[in-house]
Amino acid sequence: MEGFDPKIHGLDEDFVLTKLTKMKGCGCKVPRDVLLQLLQTFKTDLVINNDEVDIGLDSCVIPLRHPGLRLVQTTDFFYPLVDDPYIMGRVTCANVLSDLYAMGVSECDNMLMLLGVAVDLNESQRDIIVRLFIQGFKDAADEAETKIRGGQTVRCPWLLLGGVATSVAHETEIIKVDRAVPGDVLVLTKPIGGQVAVNSYEWLKNKNGKIEELNLDESKIRKAFKQVCEQMSRLNRNAAKLLHKYEAHASTDVTGFGLLGHAENLARVQKENVEFVIDKLPIIEYMDEIADRMIENGGEGFRLFEGRSAETSGGLLVALSERSAKAYIDELSSLDHAPAWIIGRVVEKSDDSVARIVGDAIRQSIISPL
């Protein structure tokens, strides 16, 4: 997966997809507090109850005119964060679908593809890139057993990639994500550190001096980049199906707001007052070292250890009983050929639900399952 070669595809040697944007992947999101403030206009429409889910969670769930049926729907769009348009297509589709999967909805009835074609591209570049992107998007949709039937394509200064996933589901197909109880454990299905992996690989390609400055190991960065491409392309669909089998009490997917950001969002909607306490951080191998060195040099290290580093097409974060968790992890690992971990627990709280990462959280270095 590493080392997209523009020449093989008929592009100039120095063609770089990620130069077509100044923001990467889910890092482009407008901050949550700004968003919520701007969305106050909708406040009367965004009631949290049994039937509808708040805009900060993953998909909207809408009662239909037809008994027992719900419309489950999500949209996402962002910018290229790796240079291979085919991989970007897969990642975009996986990332959009993930919001359905986070609700336990494993059947997507329709995908729309959203595409902004960068105005700086000449026609030949445009055709090559868009074709590869569409192929990747379609392959991921095929794997998800859904079809792309519709979309919109506009010209845009940056290459803009996205989609809309829709399912018309029986209420029984949807996991209630607000039932976490003290005693539950928290499971994470992909390691964090994606933003570090993508950015350190950029430094390497751009030869901007960062690698030398931080004295980093190039081969480890290349390995991490392959790993993050694999995990961003991997669908959370098996993880979604197993939510039902193992009776998950809460779930969300980890994307632009980082592990702790999404844990906080999930905590906030719980019916009981609970605290999500995260005491283990599974991190893509070597990414913790990079973050450490950045922090030693006075940087923020992408706020990785604070759980604020953005993930694109990250894993599911699930609350379920401890016994179920072990079986969930075992079965998921055997289906996806990739590990998952118990990263914390749900404890009682006397007032508003929150999430936190303990100060001495164990860092676990995760080697690519490839």
Add this chain to the structure above:
Amino acid sequence: MEGFDPKIHGLDEDFVLTKLTKMKGCGCKVPRDVLLQLLQTFKTDLVINNDEVDIGLDSCVIPLRHPGLRLVQTTDFFYPLVDDPYIMGRVTCANVLSDLYAMGVSECDNMLMLLGVAVDLNESQRDIIVRLFIQGFKDAADEAETKIRGGQTVRCPWLLLGGVATSVAHETEIIKVDRAVPGDVLVLTKPIGGQVAVNSYEWLKNKNGKIEELNLDESKIRKAFKQVCEQMSRLNRNAAKLLHKYEAHASTDVTGFGLLGHAENLARVQKENVEFVIDKLPIIEYMDEIADRMIENGGEGFRLFEGRSAETSGGLLVALSERSAKAYIDELSSLDHAPAWIIGRVVEKSDDSVARIVGDAIRQSIISPL
């Protein structure tokens, strides 16, 4: 509606929304032939049959796992084409909904709002503009009796506005749009010339010398601009409901590809070989004169008379029996307080279906119903 005053809303006097993009409204679309070529990857998914509709038409219609139900879905996004963010919100919502309405689907079960917030905006500008935009979008959604529950907001070099409209409809709620027969007439529910109105108003505001060069009447341009804002904000919902009552045989909405472009798209999917012959062009008052003067000066006049001038949130183009057409127009006019016209007829054709505008088409100048 004319004359958005930035100062009233706390913006700098010289703040101009449409400067946040280099493309306007539906004019930003990637040309249809390019699009179809790029979408070849999907060809196996885009079968035209009784259940599914081609990507070039307005909404995708997808059979669901639940008997008798169809998922009808559409998405659109584009850039500001008028400077009033509130009006742009209304227009964006109306334009997205229009693709459902073109299929006769009058009940939208959910709207997603898509928003790219221009990176050049400072926080105060951003908050003012986004709030006004959302308010306009929401007011149009209220009028359509639907709700906005979900969406995505990213930073983007240009201000990007869009939405996704979804309906889960009984098959009986959906008009079969491929049943035009010789003898039918063609009805149009909003005049063309929107692109001319929006652009000539820009010339006036920008004082770029075009007004003097073409010797244009400022007050007529201002009047046309009000008219186009009104008609772009007007929902095609009543027009959609009446498709059922008057048993329309075919329908589409007129947007980025212009009147003839959309007539061609509609002709192409008809079951019978037919020709759509357009012999009348209802044009927003004075816009024909502007186009004429541009052509006299060696320009293309937005290709208005060729039916290629882009419309944003344009009217429906409907084929139905002549008797029904008159009743359709009467009832629609009384509901919307705005006229509609028979603009042509459906005739036999021995081979592939096409659409054309006759050389001596009558130009009808349409005065604002306001």
